[in-house]
Amino acid sequence: MLIVALSGCASWFESADKDPQVRLAKVELVQAKLLEQRFKLHFRVDNPNDSTLTVRGLSYKVYLGPVLLTEGEHSQWFSVEPKSHVDYVVPVRTNMWQHVKPLVKLLESPDQPIPYRLEGILETGLFYGNDVHLMRKGEIIPGDFIPE
Secondary structure, eight states: OOOHHHHHHHHHHOOOOOEEEEEEEEEEEEOOSSSEEEEEEEEEEEEESSSSEEEEEEEEEEEEETEEEEEEEOOOEEOOOTTTTEEEEEEEEEEGGGGGHHHHHHHSSSSSSSEEEEEEEEEEEESEEEEEEEEEEEEGGGGOOOOO
16 A cells, blocks of 8 residues: 555656757847957747746856857746747856957858857756756857847
């Protein structure tokens, strides 16, 4: 009887839900100075499930081509409704001085997409936390680097 009861309790913590999908939708250049650049990273979080997804934060590394653009953590709670998505904006500051030549080369052709790689952890769950490990590759059009 105890084994049956415990196996039922275990199902409370297991989830048949699919992992949310996260992609980098846009890199917005806010300000570029010689020693400091400010960007807004626009992430899209998709919830493929039938229940609301609670997100507690995001740890990330973003590479443009071979260059590490930025890495960090952003703790902002938000919810994603079932079968829906939320756009999530993260402001970042970097010093890309040492990477100017490779970045200029990437941005030379406005029609040529720039490959990006996103690595990180999406922290989800309201009462019981679930860390979703992210590894995504894609492309960004240089025209998406538009100053405000």
